[in-house]
Amino acid sequence: MKSFFKRLIIFLISAALALIVSTIIILVLNKNLNKNCFLDEDITSLIIGDSHTMWSIKDTEINNLRNISLNAEGYIFTYRKLEYLLKQTNNIQKIYLGFSYHNLSEYFDDYTFGYLSKYFYSRYFTIMKPSDYVLLIKKYPLNFLEIPKMAFAKGLPHIIKKDCQIYGTFPQERMTDTLNYASLNKRIQEQFFESNGKVRAYSKSNLIYAKKIIELCRENDIEVIALSTPLQKDYLDKIPEQYKIAYNRFLDEYDLKAYAFLDFTLPDSCYLPDADHVNYIGALRTTEKFKEYHMLIDD
């Protein structure tokens, strides 16, 4: 019995040490590989945000601009991405930050700290700081095993492939589905209401990191503009009034310029079923409209 315990403990300690050491090695190697996430020298404007900006602006149509938005990206990840990027390049003069009503909602915290967080931490693994993991484990203690898992599952392939996982691109897939009212209602419910019908609270994480993003840009003399992509009329009407007030209050508080396509109407056929994303046709039109605005303020 004693021999059993002795060997078991020695094995578990050896295995744990081997895991910790190899995780650290993979982490270090990954940090050095981030140089593969580069931007062309002529890029002076960026769009950052989540799926709303990712799927609505086709950056290949606009000179000197790159859209690096990634779907479901919470602002903590956007901030880390920006920190990393600004260390690499001095050429950025303007950043369009995807910022709309849904970004204020606490449902985003599921992606950042909740049950879905492990997927997103694994995506941004190469740029997250140790303090981010401490925060993750504090909020969701069972995630401590996710760190070595991420190291092997994401970090090892990254070392082999040397790809850049943190910059998004306009999707290759042509999303042609159109508005569906059942999806619209489900989306509104999910983003703005709790299961008991109460309006959801705001996301502390997103508000804190949105502020940090703005401050980071201004520290680096980069103009930051809030960009809210087109929203279908019925979807817009169903957003709780307090979110609209909070949105405007945030813009005022941080003296943030905003472009919300208010002078631009898309037909229902240009929206995806959930009504808060545009489909491919909607994206082409939105890109054209955005291009006009971008060139106007660039002049």
Add this chain to the structure above:
Amino acid sequence: MLFNSIDFAIFLPIIFILYWFVTNKSLKAQNILLLVASYVFYGWWDWRFLSLIIFSSFVDYFIGLKLSDEINPKKRKGLLLISLLVNLGFLGFFKYYNFFIDSFSDAFTFFNHPIDPKRLNIILPVGISFYTFQTLSYSIDVYKKKLEPTKDIICFFAFVSFFPQLVAGPIERATHLLPQFHKTRQFDYDKAVDGLRQIVWGLFKKVVIADNCAQIVNQVFADYNDFSGSTLAIAAILFAFQIYGDFSGYSDIAIGTARLFGFSLMQNFAFPYFSRDIAEFWRRWHISLSSWFRDYLYIPLGGSRGNMPKRIRNTFIIFLVSGFWHGANWTFIAWGFLHALYFIPLLVLNKNRKNISAIKKEKLLPSFSEIIRIVVTFVLVDVAWIFFRADSIGDAFHYIFNMFNLHNFGAPQVGFLKPAFAISIMLLMEWINRHEAHGFHLKNLPKPIFLRWATYGVLLLIILVLSGESQTFIYFQF
């Protein structure tokens, strides 16, 4: 609590240490510890479930004692009937009440006399199908005088609720497991280490194979009309491995855990997907259930004695009841019916006892004809699994039709490399160990200790890195 949870990872070492270091001087103390631990384990899901298992245990304990004192055959039969009614009554109510209500309602509606019976909001107690059959084996064996009833109430209650196998088997026989509670257990180093190996292997099958397959299977079966034939075929194959990984993985963890405490449980799966015919499949799949039905239903019905029509009748009854045991849905009955159809030709041609042992150990690979038979058997089993998994018989037929519909032919629409890789590792390991008790046996591992430890480490790393999104054990719903 789930085996693949932090709760269990904390629970098990605590009970293990208490068992071998604190209560080891007294058999009674060890049994009490196991009983308390088992109730904590079971009550972790829902403490209300405990009332049912405790009541069931009381009924069968006292009936056992009465049976030993009673010599009047009619009264003895009456006592057995009480045990059957109580146990099967609870099972029938919790599991099948709403099914029967809905089926009657559908039948009346079909004949244009709709009724609106009251459905009940019933929570199915976890493991009720398993421990009910386990306690019934006690009552029946005592009635048949194959087993002396126990007077030790702690032993009996611990036997009924033994936590490693309480919620999803193996369904143990009282003649095999109960005597182990009466004997002093000695710590056996080799058995404990092999038990740990079996636990790790079970975890691999559950969290790597089953949970990864489940993500694709759930997606495809939920919207099967949106997927190509090849995708449907892939999902069907993956379901076969999901249910195998899930259920045999759980059994491996249960058996391995029991071994840590000095108990020996029966083998529940003997590498069934290497079977060369359906009869062999049923000697290797969920052995504890199929042998229970053989001994307590098939043989009393006459078994293989009597004329062929009677034997065919008995075969159908067993497979239909087996299907029904799995759940309150016509799909499970259809699944059982299909297996009966597969089995009957072998029975009629007297070929149902052809492949008793696994393919010879000396053979590196199966022969070409064996491969063909293994594949054919797998395809037949997999078609039946479609009924098992589908929400309705209609959905199952549509699924199969879409799968073979040439107009629906197209490239696979799901990424299946990760589960395919994991399944290949599993099949290789289980092929090598097909004559052993489980797929991660010592005999075929490297001899030097550091190499063996490296092998364990690699498997644990694979479990950590390749684990899928946690899914409920499929058989918990039974």
